[in-house]
Each structure stands twice: as structure tokens, then as C-alpha cells.
Amino acid sequence: MAQVLIIDDDPAQLHVRQAVLREAGFSVCTSGDAQAALDLLRDPAITETLGVIVTDHVMPGASGSVFVKELRRASPQVPVIVISGLAEAEEEYSALNVSFLHKPCQPEELIRQVRAFLEKDS
Numbered sequence: 001m002a003q004v005l006i007i008d009d010d011p012a013q014l015h016v017r018q019a020v021l022r023e024a025g026f027s028v029c030t031s032g033d034a035q036a037a038l039d040l041l042r043d044p045a046i047t048e049t050l051g052v053i054v055t056d057h058v059m060p061g062a063s064g065s066v067f068v069k070e071l072r073r074a075s076p077q078v079p080v081i082v083i084s085g086l087a088e089a090e091e092e093y094s095a096l097n098v099s100f101l102h103k104p105c106q107p108e109e110l111i112r113q114v115r116a117f118l119e120k121d122s
Contacts (some may be wrong), residue, residue: 001025002051002118007037008083009059017054020107026114034062034070042072050078052117054110057084065092072096079117081110 002012004026005117008014017069021028029046037055040046053071057064067120068080085103093100 001027001049001081003029003046003049004045004118005029005031005040005046005050005053006054007031007034007053007059009033009056013056014060017110020110021054023116024115025109026118034059034067038074041063046105047075047078050075052079052081052114054081054083054114057082057086063091065096068093068096068098081113081117083110 004015004021006017006021006028007030008017009032011032014032018028019031029040031040053075055067055071059067068082071080080098081101082089082098083101083103083105084090087102090100099117101109101113
């Protein structure tokens with residue numbers, strides 16, 4: 001089963017998204033910061049099973065679209081979903097071919113998008 005990698009520096013948000021996706025039947029791994037996520041993507045055991053990345057827009061040490069570009073370099077084939085409370089942030093990602101969700105993100109919408117990416121890949 002393909003895994004979902006959730007990246008968020010807010011432990012509460014990370015826990016909620018992990019619980020929502022696990023409850024929906026997805027295999028989930030998490031990272032609490034940008035650098036740790038990039039380190040995970042160097043692990044073939046992770047990248048071989050990774051189906052989608054869900055990341056927060058703003059985290060310490062990671063600046064939005066710059067971080068997404070780093071994710072793409074590390075794992076170019078994996079779809080990325082960015083979640084942000086900043087409405088203007090969506091425009092920042094328009095050229096990066098990512099899916100964008102606004103906070104507060106409804107669990108059903110997150111599940112729908114993750115499922116759509118994983119079904120497209122299978």
C-alpha cells in the first residue's frame with residue numbers, strides 16, 4: 001500500500017491529519033520539520049512506497065514553494081498537497097503542479113484528494 005507523508009511543524013495539526021488519514025485506511029508516516037522530511041526522502045524504503053506528500057505551507061526552515069521545489073528534487077514523481085491558511089499562498093504554487101487546500105481543511109476534502117492521487121497512481 002502506498003504511504004502518505006505528512007509534514008507539519010504543528011504537532012496538533014500533524015496528529016489530527018495523521019488520525020484522519022489512518023482512520024480512512026491510509027498508511028501514514030509523519031515529519032515534524034522540513035529537514036527531517038527531506039532526510040526521509042533519501043531513504044529508499046520510504047520513497048519506494050510513497051504515494052503522496054501532504055505539507056504545511058509555512059514551517060521553520062522551509063519557505064513555501066522553495067520547500068516544494070526541494071521535495072520535487074528529492075522525489076519528483078510524488079504528488080504534493082499543500083495546506084495553508086494564507087489565501088494568497090495559492091498563487092505561489094500555481095506553476096508547481098501541486099494541489100492546494102485552504103485551512104481550515106475539512107477532513108473529507110483531504111481524504112478525497114489523497115485518495116484521488118493514490119487511485120491515479122495504482
